[in-house]
Amino acid sequence: VSDVGSVKGAVVEAVGPHVPADAYFVPGHPLAGTEHSGPDAGFATLFKGRWHVITPLADERPEYAAAVDRLEAFWRALGAEVERMDAERHDVVLAVVSHLPHLIAFNIVAMAEDLESVTEGEVVKYSASGFRDFTRIAASDPTMWRDVFLNNREAVLEVLGRFSEDLAALQRAIRWGDGKLLYDLFERARRMRREVIEAGQDTAAPNWGREN
Amino acid sequence: VSDVGSVKGAVVEAVGPHVPADAYFVPGHPLAGTEHSGPDAGFATLFKGRWHVITPLADERPEYAAAVDRLEAFWRALGAEVERMDAERHDVVLAVVSHLPHLIAFNIVAMAEDLESVTEGEVVKYSASGFRDFTRIAASDPTMWRDVFLNNREAVLEVLGRFSEDLAALQRAIRWGDGKLLYDLFERARRMRREVIEAGQDTAAPNWGREN
Secondary structure, X not given: OOOOOOOOHHHHHHHHHHOOOOOOOOOEEEOOOOOOOOHHHOOOOOOOOOEXXXXXXXXXXXXXXXXXXXXXXXXXXXXXXXEEOOHHHHHHHHHHHHHHHHHHHHHHHHHHHHHHHHHOOXXXXXXHHOHHHHHHHOOOOHHHHHHHHHHOHHHHHHHHHHHHHHHHHHHHHHHOOOHHXXXXXXXXXXXXXXXXXXXXXXXXXXXXXXXX | OOOOOOOOHHHHHHHHHHOOOOOOOOOEEEOOOOOOOOHHHOOOOXXXXXXXXXXXXXXXOHHHHHHHHHHHHHHHHOOOEEEEOOHHHHHHHHHHHHHHHHHHHHHXXXXXXXXXXXXXXXXXXXXXXXXXXXXXXXXXXXXXXXHHHHHOHHHHHHHHHHXXXXXXXXXXXXXXXXXXXXHHHHHHHHHHHHHHHHOOOOOOOHHHHOOO
């Protein structure tokens, strides 16, 4: 028995106790997909070259180890790269790379929507100046994302706390005109982009190759 | 005399007094470009179909009006769509659609870079789960962006205040398990994506057509 949920600790807790003794529960999470959801959003190469994280339980039976290997072989056959990790670490890492970015995107897009009554459509009109990049992941399925945040609460609140702390420091630097702090931080962020591209995790094409 | 700076109020204040009486200063801002900067980042269709905002001064001379028309014709000849706006409104609108998104992106990417000593490269490795979308605009020129924030301080602090307020409400909803608030807000954000696409401001291709 496996699953494909975005949060692993809560799944282990909820499903674990109900798995019969002769079945093997190996939770998993494919890091694949687009902002679209449902069967129509699938495509043949969906998992190709993407990570699939499996979070095996602490089960010492050799049959369990064999089940984990079988699941790994299954995902590899679909083209995925498989990584094993414990459920708790998965939830923290995903809170950083996925849950927080989605939360931030939802927040800024909803805020801008509130402002549209004041800005009279100007946010949409001029969205190509940066804003539209946030709208893509903010278009993801609201039901799924509600459940992600409710089920990975602790890790999300922890990284969100760090984010807000850092944002407050930036806000202060802007208010007091601390150009050096701003420059150094922006330079650091730029380096991270290079690492993402070097790791083959994004295209180096300017503007992602979008025409406009 | 014109310019292409991202902030207009500060330019009017700094340049305005030095413009000789027989010259006409018409500030402008082309909303075009990619995350790359410098002469090598230019390309022939850079301004095609993109907005160019001009912020004419309160100058009643007919010669001034003629200069504004001439500048508008120049940008239209480069393929841009031209819009006139007052400098103050420009700075508020851009704070929402461009400056705040960049600030948020810089902040989350720098935060994740801090965490990489803990997460051992996992942020980069799994960045395709959402995080990488933020790295593109965080790769923009640090010098230019430092100066944008220092010169559009008031408008940026104002929208940043709203953003933080809204984020605190989301944080509270996660802590207290308020699924309805989360769902409603995510649904609203999703609608905004549709408006951006309908306005022709972004591609509807899933994942922006990126292969992976």
